[in-house]
Amino acid sequence: MPENVFIAINGDALHSKSKVYIGRALARKGAGDLDEYQLWASLALELLGKAALARKHPSLVVDPTHWQSMFVAAGVNVTTDVKTITAKTLFERLAHLVPRFDKTVQKFCQDIAERRNAELHSADLPFRTMRLDAWEARYWHACDTILHQMGSSLEQWLGAADAKAPRQLLDEAANALEAAVKLRVEAAKEQFEGLKKAERERLAAEAELREPDQQAGIFKGRYDEIWVESCPACKCRAFMTGEQSGEDISEERDEHAIWEVVDREFLGEEFRCPTCDLALTGSDEIDASGLSYIHEDQQEREMEYEPDYGND
DSSP states (O other): OOOOGGGOOOOOOOOOHHHHHHHHHHHHHTTTTHHHHHHHHHHHHHHHHHHHHHHHHHGGOOOOOOHHHHHHTTTTOOOOOOOBBHHHHHHHHHHSSTTTEEEEHHHHHHHHHHHHHHHHSSSOOTTSSOOGGGTHHHHHHHHHHHHHHTTTOHHHHHHHHHHHHHHHHHHHHHHHHHHHHHHHHHHHHHHHHTHHHHHHHHHHHHHOOOOOOOOOOGGOOSOOOOOOEEEEETOOOEEEEEEEEEEEEEEEOTOEEEEEEEEEEEEEEEETTTTTTEEEHHHHHHHHHTSSSEEEEEEEOOOOOOOOOOOO
16 A cells, blocks of 8 residues: 555545544534534534545545546645545545445445435535434444454544433434334234244245245345345245355466466345345344355356467
């Protein structure tokens, strides 16, 4: 990573500024100004996300179409007018860097950024119409998710005293989510078990015939892979889908090999059971149901070779 990085895209500097802004946010909350609380909080979230990317590499936060900014990211300070990525691009990139920054968290972050833009650049007052309980717990969850990837925590980011309330709010939200998911699973289980035995056996037999590549239509989003899971409610063949988070070549091969075996990892985003209609969205709901949101498999594929140059 380049050492001579302009402060505008320096990970530590971005992190420090995010701490200043979240401090201002909490001060406005303490004063009862909930509009400015959400405004400063949204700015702190974006800076925190950029800090996470910049610590991986500063090139991840600069506008790739602005060559001067790319030079700065490489440690060559040719300008002080550094162009950075939009909030939309930021949150899309975080989804590939932070394991639990799933589509649900990504959408929340994008929504709060759009409200901030409307607040600053129009006569609209979107923050005033947002109830505190409609966004605050999810906000702290998003921050906590990013901080965890950075090897930090809310306690470190805010200071132990200031973090007490958000941590309690997070714990309450997590407990509420876990309880809601367990009730959802139990309701689907009871409904399935209420069917006659012959009907349950027929449905289970039909489920075994379903293949992952035929299930794209049951999911709301489009993802990299669909895989089989056992439904926690009816125990029938069900499916999960998600984004690929990494891959590694799994075995050595000789120079004449044309195939390679790749270990792949995916992060679950949605679970659907066509048999009992149980639906889970986001890694938190999937985790609360007792399923693992991490999926690993192997794929054999033809190797790609770089063309030889200068040999003709």
